[in-house]
Amino acid sequence: MTEPTDFDGTFPDAARRAVYEAIARRRDVRTFRPDPVPDDVLARILIAASQAPSVGYSQPWSFLVLRDEELRGRIARHVEEERLAGADVFEGERRDAYLDLKLEGILDAPLNLLVTCDRERFGTKVLGRNTILEADVFSVVCAVQNLMLAARAEGVGWVTLLREEVLRELVALPETVVPIAYLCVGYPERFRERPKLETTGWLPRLDLKTLVHEERFGAPLSGPMRDALDRADTGRRG
Amino acid sequence: MTEPTDFDGTFPDAARRAVYEAIARRRDVRTFRPDPVPDDVLARILIAASQAPSVGYSQPWSFLVLRDEELRGRIARHVEEERLAGADVFEGERRDAYLDLKLEGILDAPLNLLVTCDRERFGTKVLGRNTILEADVFSVVCAVQNLMLAARAEGVGWVTLLREEVLRELVALPETVVPIAYLCVGYPERFRERPKLETTGWLPRLDLKTLVHEERFGAPLSGPMRDALDRADTGRRG
Numbered sequence: 001m002t003e004p005t006d007f008d009g010t011f012p013d014a015a016r017r018a019v020y021e022a023i024a025r026r027r028d029v030r031t032f033r034p035d036p037v038p039d040d041v042l043a044r045i046l047i048a049a050s051q052a053p054s055v056g057y058s059q060p061w062s063f064l065v066l067r068d069e070e071l072r073g074r075i076a077r078h079v080e081e082e083r084l085a086g087a088d089v090f091e092g093e094r095r096d097a098y099l100d101l102k103l104e105g106i107l108d109a110p111l112n113l114l115v116t117c118d119r120e121r122f123g124t125k126v127l128g129r130n131t132i133l134e135a136d137v138f139s140v141v142c143a144v145q146n147l148m149l150a151a152r153a154e155g156v157g158w159v160t161l162l163r164e165e166v167l168r169e170l171v172a173l174p175e176t177v178v179p180i181a182y183l184c185v186g187y188p189e190r191f192r193e194r195p196k197l198e199t200t201g202w203l204p205r206l207d208l209k210t211l212v213h214e215e216r217f218g219a220p221l222s223g224p225m226r227d228a229l230d231r232a233d234t235g236r237r238g
Numbered sequence: 239m240t241e242p243t244d245f246d247g248t249f250p251d252a253a254r255r256a257v258y259e260a261i262a263r264r265r266d267v268r269t270f271r272p273d274p275v276p277d278d279v280l281a282r283i284l285i286a287a288s289q290a291p292s293v294g295y296s297q298p299w300s301f302l303v304l305r306d307e308e309l310r311g312r313i314a315r316h317v318e319e320e321r322l323a324g325a326d327v328f329e330g331e332r333r334d335a336y337l338d339l340k341l342e343g344i345l346d347a348p349l350n351l352l353v354t355c356d357r358e359r360f361g362t363k364v365l366g367r368n369t370i371l372e373a374d375v376f377s378v379v380c381a382v383q384n385l386m387l388a389a390r391a392e393g394v395g396w397v398t399l400l401r402e403e404v405l406r407e408l409v410a411l412p413e414t415v416v417p418i419a420y421l422c423v424g425y426p427e428r429f430r431e432r433p434k435l436e437t438t439g440w441l442p443r444l445d446l447k448t449l450v451h452e453e454r455f456g457a458p459l460s461g462p463m464r465d466a467l468d469r470a471d472t473g474r475r476g
Binding site: 007008009011014015016017018019020021022023024025026028038039040042043044046047048050051052053055056057058059061062063064065066067068071082085086089090098101103116122125127128129130131132134135137138141142144145146148149150152158161162163164171172173174177180181190191195197198202203205206208211212213214215216217218224225227228229231232233 | 246252255263278282324336363368383396402410412470
């Protein structure tokens with residue numbers, strides 16, 4: 001497309017569009033083709049993950065690559081137990097809808113990734129962490145989002161139905177290391193146009209204009225900002 | 239560059255490169271030009287933020303746009319107090335180096351953004367949150383990372399030297415809403431080649447090969463994965 005120097009400042013239009021497209025088209029993937037993920041692809045998305053911002057440059061992340069089917073089978077069984085237990089908070093049709101949802105692709109995906117946060121990587125005196133103790137965990141979540149965007153062409157699903165203490169024992173994490181994200185990585189059957197929980201009517205898409213405030217939390221949006229959001233949204237869909 | 243359909247599956251090479259470049263070249267920005275950020279630009283990056291994954295599609299984020307200089311001045315004074323207080327954990331040269339760092343651009347930037355998480359947006363029964371209670375906060379952090387990548391051409395700096403209780407009072411947040419990220423948004427003087435905390439020697443860049451493990455946490459990397467990471471890293475720099 002361009003010379004490397006084209007990325008020094010403002011990106012060219014086509015490049016900027018690509019970034020927005022990756023963000024808009026990222027989907028949580030639960031259904032995978034069996035094709036393996038080449039090591040070179042995995043390496044690229046891990047490097048992208050490690051380029052996230054981190055509080056005080058503490059880079060608290062680690063990445064555990066899980067391919068072993070026996071271990072993944074044990075994790076999948078735990079997730080299934082939690083999925084069934086999770087149904088108890090819903091009733092009637094909502095409960096049925098919940099139980100119909102496929103919430104993980106642990107064994108379908110060719111590999112799983114556990115992204116962790118070492119809460120004492122450079123000791124506890126990390127620049128910028130004295131006010132917000134969770135800033136290290138936030139750094140790791142930024143890495144996860146980088147990873148998901150980088151893997152947009154590959155496909156990643158985030159599994160949250162896991163209990164920390166169970167996972168910690170299954171993969172033998174050191175005491176200072178906490179699990180942040182359990183991801184299923186592989187090539188998807190397809191990317192959905194809209195999130196599945198939206199199209200199945202689980203929850204509605206919120207209108208961003210109700211979530212943006214100016215100067216005072218909860219204040220209604222000013223006319224210019226409201227118009228700008230409408231214009232940008234139309235542009236994105238058009 | 240292309241027809242919209244080009245983004246349905248695997249991205250074209252140029253588009254994929256653009257995504258990797260945005261991720262690699264994102265920097266925390268503390269020094270801004272005074273140029274305003276047009277509402278249309280702000281709208282685009284807020285939409286990108288709102289396209290993050292969220293646990294159970296709960297979309298728990300809100301975005302508070304702060305331009306008022308008096309309010310920002312009060313926030314800046316609080317941050318400066320915390321910056322000075324934060325020096326106490328360091329000694330000698332390290333303390334001097336810390337005090338030399340510019341850690342925010344609250345008043346330099348034309349606008350600030352506070353990204354928050356409503357911990358009860360759809361009540362407390364959110365799909366996937368019964369096991370990991372912080373999954374809603376993680377969702378908002380993913381939105382912040384989207385926002386930072388979308389704003390790569392504009393420039394964003396994340397300020398962590400803020401106490402929740404002080405910020406909560408200054409901007410009058412409702413009880414269920416917690417502040418996650420305070421961001422300075424504007425056009426940077428320039429984007430650094432490497433993070434400032436790396437080039438000033440505050441902390442070294444960690445070798446990703448020591449942070450990736452296979453099957454067992456802490457296990458040394460296999461030859462193929464080690465080679466793949468080396469190849470990907472060389473490719474990125476070349």
